[in-house]
Structures are given as structure tokens and as C-alpha cells.
Amino acid sequence: MVPNWRxxxxxxxxxxxxxxxxxxxxxxxxxxLAKELAEKHGTPLLVVSRSKAIETYWAMKxxxxxxxxxxxxxANPDLHFLSTLNGENAFIDVCSPGELKAALAAGFTPDRMxxxxxxxxxxxxxxxxxxxxxxxVFDNPIEAEKIRRLTPDVxxxxxxxxxxxxxxxxxxxxxxxxxxxxxxxxATAKAKGLKVRGFSFHVGSQCLNPQDxxxxxxxxxxxxxxxxxxxxxxxxxxxxxxxxxxxxxDAPSIEAFGEVITNGLREIFGDLPIRxxxxxxxxxxxxxxxxxxxxxxxxxxxxxxxxxxxxGIYGSFSGKIFDHTxxxxxxxxDGSRETVPCVVAGPTCDSxxxxxxxxxxxxxxxxxxxxxxxxxxxxxxxxxPFNGLPMANSVAID
Numbered sequence: 001m002v003p004n005w006r007x008x009x010x011x012x013x014x015x016x017x018x019x020x021x022x023x024x025x026x027x028x029x030x031x032x033l034a035k036e037l038a039e040k041h042g043t044p045l046l047v048v049s050r051s052k053a054i055e056t057y058w059a060m061k062x063x064x065x066x067x068x069x070x071x072x073x074x075a076n077p078d079l080h081f082l083s084t085l086n087g088e089n090a091f092i093d094v095c096s097p098g099e100l101k102a103a104l105a106a107g108f109t110p111d112r113m114x115x116x117x118x119x120x121x122x123x124x125x126x127x128x129x130x131x132x133x134x135x136x137v138f139d140n141p142i143e144a145e146k147i148r149r150l151t152p153d154v155x156x157x158x159x160x161x162x163x164x165x166x167x168x169x170x171x172x173x174x175x176x177x178x179x180x181x182x183x184x185x186x187a188t189a190k191a192k193g194l195k196v197r198g199f200s201f202h203v204g205s206q207c208l209n210p211q212d213x214x215x216x217x218x219x220x221x222x223x224x225x226x227x228x229x230x231x232x233x234x235x236x237x238x239x240x241x242x243x244x245x246x247x248x249x250d251a252p253s254i255e256a257f258g259e260v261i262t263n264g265l266r267e268i269f270g271d272l273p274i275r276x277x278x279x280x281x282x283x284x285x286x287x288x289x290x291x292x293x294x295x296x297x298x299x300x301x302x303x304x305x306x307x308x309x310x311x312g313i314y315g316s317f318s319g320k321i322f323d324h325t326x327x328x329x330x331x332x333x334d335g336s337r338e339t340v341p342c343v344v345a346g347p348t349c350d351s352x353x354x355x356x357x358x359x360x361x362x363x364x365x366x367x368x369x370x371x372x373x374x375x376x377x378x379x380x381x382x383x384x385p386f387n388g389l390p391m392a393n394s395v396a397i398d
Contacts, residue, residue: 312346
């Protein structure tokens with residue numbers, strides 16, 4: 001459905017997002033429940049809160065009226081989380097046959113999927129197409145030729161390269177057609193008989209300033225108008241992901257962040273009868289998962305206490321390496337126990353497997369549980385069984 005945004009321009013909301021609107025990382029379960037779950041399922045354990053997932057989804061839907069949310073499965077393809085979103089009639093963004101199968105297992109149908117990988121293997125493209133996926137993304141002539149050869153009847157979005165000054169990870173460093181080359185690539189695709197239906201972009205991961213979207217939207221509108229004048233029929237704009245989540249640092253509220261983007265869309269694209277979509281990943285799933293991990297050892301090295309956990313950077317804390325995130329560590333009765341500077345390490349033989357060097361914690365005992373909120377994005381997705389150690393299991397709570 002095309003949103004009805006044909007009304008006069010509105011002023012872009014201030015990008016100063018006040019502290020009271022900030023989101024702070026909070027666990028989704030008590031220590032009492034954590035002990036029960038750890039006793040039943042063991043540790044490390046990722047606990048998915050269905051109610052938090054639903055709350056976050058609808059907060060984002062309401063903050064971005066008229067925008068269809070295609071959850072980026074790469075952030076967390078856990079069945080508990082995906083099935084919860086499917087129950088809310090969400091859409092989903094997949095990038096591989098593996099993510100396709102995870103989405104199908106959770107109940108999503110191919111007509112609610114968008115394949116966003118700009119550089120696919122033949123097998124990736126063909127398997128997803130054969131399953132019924134009909135919307136794909138490309139960003140270069142070689143990919144266009146691959147699609148012409150294998151799946152010429154699909155609908156395409158041309159991904160544009162963008163920059164987001166406040167984003168932690170620049171996702172246009174690897175993908176995206178430079179905007180000044182977009183018209184040439186559109187012409188190439190059209191000559192091949194391909195159906196390019198719109199543009200997509202991504203401001204970058206963990207974007208902290210929504211004004212970045214507004215600046216990119218202005219540039220995209222210029223290219224859009226040039227493409228229209230050149231005879232290309234465009235009808236879909238995909239604003240990608242990048243919505244932030246709270247870790248040790250707070251993040252803007254969904255409402256305040258979305259308001260700036262919504263007003264930008266109204267001002268810049270509100271005169272066009274187009275479909276608007278987004279691909280939230282981290283911002284949608286992070287807060288719905290809490291990690292339960294256990295202290296398995298302790299020592300004193302270089303005049304500092306060291307605590308060893310049964311999860312580390314090769315496991316659920318992999319986001320410290322791949323995602324440049326830093327997670328808060330919560331312990332029971334923290335406010336009534338003296339805290340000291342310490343080192344918290346993971347369970348592997350690798351000396352770089354360090355979870356934290358700068359958090360103050362009490363004198364933890366072997367067997368004590370540690371809760372880690374904001375573990376919903378990329379924790380399990382980028383974990384590995386290095387050293388032959390098991391990755392965290394997952395369970396769901398209401």
C-alpha cells in the first residue's frame with residue numbers, strides 16, 4: 001500500500017535527541033528466573049523475550065508510519081525471534097538460502113521476503129528464486145548480467161552507496177553503486193530487459209544521528225528525479241537499516257529517532273506515490289535477548305582480579321570484534337557489594353578472548369551467574385565453536 005504523504009513539507013525535527021528519551025540496556029529477566037533457566041538448560045544461554053520483541057517491533061512501526069519493516073535476518077536468525085515477528089505479520093530481509101530456510105521455518109512466506117545481498121553466488125540467487133522470492137538487490141553490471149542469465153523476471157532494487165557520519169560501521173565501504181554512476185547502471189539493466197523498481201541504501205550500522213538519513217534522502221531524491229527524467233519507472237524506496245540499539249552507551253529512543261526520519265521522508269519524498277520499506281536488524285532485535293553466562297574460574301594477574309566466563313568473544317561476545325560493541329555485565333546485588341576494577345575473560349585458550357578490561361565488578365564466585373542485556377543482534381549469528389566449545393543455546397520466555 002502506498003502511504004498518503006502528499007501534503008506540504010514539514011520542518012525536519014531537531015537532531016538533538018534528549019537524554020530522557022534514551023534507551024538503556026536492561027535485562028529481560030530477573031536473577032531468580034535466570035537461575036531457574038540455567039539449572040534447566042545450562043549456560044551459556046540466550047533468553048529471547050517475545051514480549052520485548054513485539055514491543056520493539058510495534059514501537060518502530062508506529063515511529064515509521066507508512067514504512068514496511070523487513071527485519072534483517074542476518075542480525076539474529078533465531079527461530080524464537082523470527083516466529084515472534086512472523087506472528088506480527090512482519091516482512092523479512094534474507095541474504096542466503098540459509099536465512100531463507102530459517103524464515104520459512106518461522107512461518108514467513110516468500111511474498112513477504114526481500115533478498116538484499118548485492119553480490120550473490122549463482123546457487124544463492126537460484127535457490128531463493130526457486131523458493132518464490134521475487135525481490136532482489138544489485139549494485140553493479142556483473143550482478144545485473146548474472147540476474148539476466150538466471151532470473152530475468154525478478155523485481156530489482158539498485159543499491160546506492162551512501163555515507164553516514166555517525167554510523168559505527170560504514171556498510172557502503174563494500175557495497176553500493178556510486179550515485180554518479182546510477183543512471184548508467186540503470187540504463188545497462190534496462191538494456192538487459194531487467195525490471196529495476198527502485199533504490200535502496202544503508203547509512204551504516206549503529207547510526208546514532210537520524211539526520212544522516214535525511215541528508216542521504218536529499219541526495220537520493222536528486223538521483224531519483226534524474227532517473228525519472230531518463231524514462232525509468234521507480235516505485236519503491238528502501239531506506240535500509242542502521243537503527244541503533246543500547247549497549248554500555250545509551251541509544252536514542254525509537255520514537256525520537258523515527259520522528260526525524262519520518263519528517264525527512266515526508267519533506268523529501270512525500271510528493272511521490274511510492275512504497276517505502278526499511279531493513280531494521282540490530283535496532284529491532286537487540287533488546288529482546290539477554291545472555292546468562294556463568295563464572296567458571298578466577299585468578300589474580302598483574303594485581304588485578306580476573307574472572308573467567310563460559311562465554312566469550314568467539315561465542316556470544318563476538319560482537320566486540322565484528323560489531324564494535326561493548327556489553328554491560330550485570331551481577332546479583334551489585335549495589336550492595338564493593339566493586340573493583342577487573343578483567344573478564346572468555347573460556348577459550350586464546351589470550352585475546354577478553355570480554356572486558358574496564359568494568360568494575362564485585363569479587364565474583366565460581367558458579368555465579370552474570371546477565372548481559374542487549375545480546376539480540378549478531379551474538380549468536382557470528383558466534384563459532386572455536387576450541388571445540390559449544391555455542392550458547394537459546395530459549396524463549398513470554
